[in-house]
Amino acid sequence: MGKKTRRPSANKGLSITSLMDMMTIILVFLLKSYGSDDIAVKPSADMQLPVSTSLAAPKLAVNVMVSQKEIVVDGVGVLLLTRHNDEKSGEEVAAVPADEKHGQLISKLYERLLEKAEQAKDLASRTGNREEFEFKGEILLQCDKNLPFSVVREVMYTAGQAQFGNFRFVVVKGSD
């Protein structure tokens, strides 16, 4: 008799207690891994960040992304890269087109970064040079891990000429 009376009460409504448990766990997990970083990375085949043991947290700054194909400043494309054969190894590597640079200076990137520096300084003077808006010449560099150093060096040199002297190389946090 006891069994018979219990069964209808169990079937009365859908038991969602276990579902609630699951949802709560998922909710807590998602809240824990909620991304609060200042910078966003769009992963793609020609943009793989290197892994590093560095623990320093990224801060918001002018963002320069150098993939195997192009240079992007704050989400806006600046320059397409070409590929050329390395004289020594014969491998095909990314390079800045020769007609886009003067010596080591990448003209288009220089102009764009100069604009950004002016904007940052303008913001600093308007806010009365408060510390959090001060122009410190900080620049975030996201570079593909397979880029040759020559491209990275030219980007660094250009940024330096445009008054961005404090580089922050963006890397993926990894244990090893």
Added chain:
Amino acid sequence: MVKKKRIDEAEDVDLVPIMNLVTILIPFLLMSVQFISLAVIDSTLPAMGSPTEAPENADKPLNLSVMITDQGYTVAGSSAVIPKAGEGAEAGPTVPCTEPGCPRPESYDIKELRRILNDVKDEFPREENIILVPESRVQYEVLVITMDATRDDPERKEDGKARLLFPYVVIAGGAE
């Protein structure tokens, strides 16, 4: 009978609004989850671009530098190049790659570089700067793993943390 009624009432709590809320929260949080966490490595430009703060130590600078070539690492100080272990001051990298020609980033001998830098740190415990001089062809990934190797040594602990070696990295223009 009274007891049974009370259990029924407890089961009747209306969970539907909470379920609605949680179901909306989950897709929203899923969108902003970051599965990779980012970090940055700070570096400054050597003597070009915007002026950076001069180092405060009035002692004669050590100018510790590590050249990264396609043969391996060459470690040098202000007075001399640290010779290859056991073979006298012959030409060639201080820390040669484990494979000839360094075909992969993993073939750079980081452990040996760390060992040498640990020795240098023992001798100059207050020195914190290091200059990296990579060759043009060196991959950006190699630069990052070298910066990791020169920053600290997780295998030697000091106060429970990895021993700091040379955390202030300057990247020099480098050899062609």
